[in-house]
Amino acid sequence: MEKATGILEGFLSYLLYERKRSEETVKGYRLDLLDFLEFLKKEGVKGLGEVTYHHLRSYVSFLSKKGLKKASVARKVSSIRSFFKWLRREGYIEKNPSALLSSPKYRRPLPRWLTEEETVRLLEVPGDEDPQGIRDRAIVELLYSTGMRVGELLRLRLSDLNLEQRLIRVKGKGGKERLVPFGEKAFLALREYLNIREAFGPKEDFVFLNRFGKRLSQRWVQKSLKAYALKGGIFKPVTPHLLRHTFATHLLDRGADLRAIQELLGHSRLSTTQRYTHVTPTRLMEVYDHAHPRARKPLQGDHDPLCEA
CATH class of the missing domain: 1.10.443.10 (Intergrase catalytic core)
Incomplete structure (x- = not known):
């Protein structure tokens, strides 16, 4: 897999200089894909052209058994799919084994914010x-x-x-x-x-x-x-x-x-x-009270039929 490491550097250069990805993003791709290549080496895969869909599914299963969070597995799968798509376009492989590879489904946690x-x-x-x-x-x-x-x-x-x-x-x-x-x-x-x-x-x-x-x-x-x-x-x-x-x-x-x-x-x-x-709950209630016709008590002289019905 030594040749694969050199090809990987070409992919990372493509991300950095052609796709204008940030250095931090490219660093993430590098770590994900080096880990994947190490897995392939242990599986006895000699070159990128030998990688099959079965190898990819085995890697995803390996990551899950290691206890990685679904979000981390999904990120690694995304890196692999991008890499193989580039390999196919550049002519390094004849078929893209990751074309049908899906990421594990997970619920995105609602991001926090400061008051x-x-x-x-x-x-x-x-x-x-x-x-x-x-x-x-x-x-x-x-x-x-x-x-x-x-x-x-x-x-x-x-x-x-x-x-x-x-x-x-x-x-x-x-x-x-x-x-x-x-x-x-x-x-x-x-x-x-x-x-x-x-x-x-x-x-x-x-x-x-x-x-x-x-x-x-x-x-x-x-x-x-x-x-x-x-x-x-x-x-x-x-x-x-x-x-x-x-x-x-x-x-x-x-x-x-x-x-x-x-x-x-x-x-x-x-x-x-x-x-x-x-939208914070307080603001949500303010918008609701202001906009919904049945959200507030009618004021004296207010004859809105939706408030009175």
Whole structure:
């Protein structure tokens, strides 16, 4: 299977440079497919052209017996299907054995989000006494103010910022660009950080830098958010993606149009946006009481027949 590893590198390059997938996404594909190739090696498979549907089903069964969650198995199956589809198109194999391979069905858990009060507590935790605190406050404010993915935030360069109009040029999935506005609080936090950015000894033009002057890592942001949440008395698993859900939910809760939220999040399909947005019970009752003719007691002089029937 040594040749297969070299072919895999060609597939990963295709994802990175032609499909414009992020480095983190490609890293996920690499780990999934290397694990799969190791399984094939143990099964005595000599080359990719020998792989059958039976091998694929055996691998899925192997993963399930290992105790992997259905969501993890489904992700690995998706990686395998993409890989074999590419192999067939590039002429490495004559038939695609994964064409009929299905992912295990599982229910997506409803994503969580922060309440407005919890969000305020989180935003107030990073201090402003030192450069790291100032930088981290700007990061948290921007994640909440824009709904950006953490990878999109960390790929921002100075030239992507338009402070005068409070707009950011964001490069999303597949290399698609979109303009995202940000609010007053985020503007003030970002401006304060940019004023002290030289303290990090910049070696690159990325907006957010580590102590070595290079681009900050996603792991650092995730770890910092978790620590700030605990300091703020928030005991939910706070992640950058949770802030993305929170951004969308708060906008919808205050009457924003779903298609506008779709544009801000950079989703190509509205159905994806719907998974990110949740109307809180309080807002749901307000909308219901206001809109449904039989939801409230009729006021004096109110002769709505649907209220009286």
